[in-house]
Amino acid sequence: MCGSAIKKVVKSVTGVLGMDAPKAPKPPKAPDPAPTAVDAGVSAAREDERRRRAAAAGQSSTILTGAGGLTESASTGRKTLLGA
Numbered sequence: 001m002c003g004s005a006i007k008k009v010v011k012s013v014t015g016v017l018g019m020d021a022p023k024a025p026k027p028p029k030a031p032d033p034a035p036t037a038v039d040a041g042v043s044a045a046r047e048d049e050r051r052r053r054a055a056a057a058g059q060s061s062t063i064l065t066g067a068g069g070l071t072e073s074a075s076t077g078r079k080t081l082l083g084a
Helices: 004-018 040-056
Strands: none
Touching: none
């Protein structure tokens, strides 16, 4: 109860003294997107390029060794501290 009375008093005092908060300006209106015509050749080339990149990034990017496997022996030495 007391809180609402205090808010009313503060609001009336700040209004009389000209201490109202400034209002933010309205944001500018967003421009309408320009319509674009899609050429069939351009969209086909884009799709071909997408397919080519997807095929190139297939399983070959995850295989780190060749058909012969590793050619060097595994390093099974003892662990060392860095800088030692």
